[in-house]
Amino acid sequence: MIPLALFPLASVACGDAAYLRYLLARAVPSLGESDRIKVAVTEFNNRFMDIYASQGDKRGIGAVPATVAMRHSLVTDAGSLWIGGQVLVYDIASLDFRSVKQDGPLSATVLVKEEWNYQYKDGKTYKEVGQVHGTGALMRYRLVQQGGKWLVQACEPVRGSDKGVKKGA
Amino acid sequence: MIAMATLGLALSLLFWSLVLVVAGAVKPGWQMLDLTVVRFWGLLLAGGIVASLVTALLQRSRTQLCLCLAALILLLTTTYAYLFHFDGALSLAEGESYEPFPTSFSSGHKGALAPFPQASFTLTRVEPDGKKGRAVIVQKGVGTEIDTIWRSLGSSEIRFKGAALAPLIVVSSKEKGELERSYVKVDLSQGEQVFEFDTLPYQFLLRREPKGDGNDLFHLEVRRGKLSLFDGSATLGQKVAVQGMEVSIDDHRKFALLEIRTRRGLVALQAAAVLFAVVAVLAVVRRKAI
Numbered sequence: 418m419i420p421l422a423l424f425p426l427a428s429v430a431c432g433d434a435a436y437l438r439y440l441l442a443r444a445v446p447s448l449g450e451s452d453r454i455k456v457a458v459t460e461f462n463n464r465f466m467d468i469y470a471s472q473g474d475k476r477g478i479g480a481v482p483a484t485v486a487m488r489h490s491l492v493t494d495a496g497s498l499w500i501g502g503q504v505l506v507y508d509i510a511s512l513d514f515r516s517v518k519q520d521g522p523l524s525a526t527v528l529v530k531e532e533w534n535y536q537y538k539d540g541k542t543y544k545e546v547g548q549v550h551g552t553g554a555l556m557r558y559r560l561v562q563q564g565g566k567w568l569v570q571a572c573e574p575v576r577g578s579d580k581g582v583k584k585g586a
Numbered sequence: 587m588i589a590m591a592t593l594g595l596a597l598s599l600l601f602w603s604l605v606l607v608v609a610g611a612v613k614p615g616w617q618m619l620d621l622t623v624v625r626f627w628g629l630l631l632a633g634g635i636v637a638s639l640v641t642a643l644l645q646r647s648r649t650q651l652c653l654c655l656a657a658l659i660l661l662l663t664t665t666y667a668y669l670f671h672f673d674g675a676l677s678l679a680e681g682e683s684y685e686p687f688p689t690s691f692s693s694g695h696k697g698a699l700a701p702f703p704q705a706s707f708t709l710t711r712v713e714p715d716g717k718k719g720r721a722v723i724v725q726k727g728v729g730t731e732i733d734t735i736w737r738s739l740g741s742s743e744i745r746f747k748g749a750a751l752a753p754l755i756v757v758s759s760k761e762k763g764e765l766e767r768s769y770v771k772v773d774l775s776q777g778e779q780v781f782e783f784d785t786l787p788y789q790f791l792l793r794r795e796p797k798g799d800g801n802d803l804f805h806l807e808v809r810r811g812k813l814s815l816f817d818g819s820a821t822l823g824q825k826v827a828v829q830g831m832e833v834s835i836d837d838h839r840k841f842a843l844l845e846i847r848t849r850r851g852l853v854a855l856q857a858a859a860v861l862f863a864v865v866a867v868l869a870v871v872r873r874k875a876i
Binding site for chain 1: 778782787
């Protein structure tokens, strides 16, 4: 019986606690990772907004809960906007979590109905270029758990949503 | 005492492995051995088996000695097979050659000491003469037809998994000319595919329209950040305007989805497992007879 009880403890010590938490969540759903996953997605979008609102300032990029490839993608986007002489300012109107599914101990898929307002601004004067627009989409986030943290690995729209609909602010 | 503790370790590992597999936390096989705790447990088990072996020698217990030796051989062959195995999926377009680099593979599993398969070959045809499930590779001037059955490829094995069409995406701007021109190895027969280029801040969503003239009508969406910049149909060669740029699907060509694997020591592992099972059964029978 001792080795049987020692195995979970060894799992935690070896950094495999995510597997135990997954087992626990399967047995008791209320002990799942849903809240931590939602926090990661919300934080990702808040940081996403900050990068654009700060005129493409990428100093906070390291704190974005995303994989390296995803962070590079954000840098490419913010950087090219700046080069083009404009910055894009996003503002979250709402993030409505439709489903949170843990696919395995280290991966999860989240569906979020998002509403955003956005506006282009001049990169030098920070004056508004054009009007404030609204956009909405049902987005699918794929997350992975690395070093005990949930990170956004990919983000893509789900078909059948009302994406790209101009609604105004 | 030592033997009992070792048995406890083995049973505990077996129990937790089963729980993890049944719960869907890990797939059986190599993925289980990727867990740090399983490797750590394996080390404890090895220590326990060696200690039990020494005890059996001191006590001159032949049954325990045979069991410990069989268990040790099983543990060693498993470790060897795990460290040197390789499984990888890759895609090659017609005319492309395989290169033994990590970037050649889209997914896979590689043992810590396993080299990338060193075979050299070129994929010349996908589904030759309309034969489904087949492709032709050329090694040292000799053509070989491969199908969904594993075939020898040097010290490794290869098989054909499927065929797909890679669209040629061209992105250009009036000021800078052509910004991107590459075949994207996405399988459009699997529905809408999402892809990006490292050089561009856009996300492309592409699928084939079912009711196109021939097979040349696509549905393309181009996104940037949270915004959809273009969402509509595009025919082959048609240029669509996206935020001061032009995007077109200029061509598509066939590519093959292949799998390569290297399995070292697998026969020894299977033989060791059979040996251990036989020795364990004999030990139980002998104990009952006593």
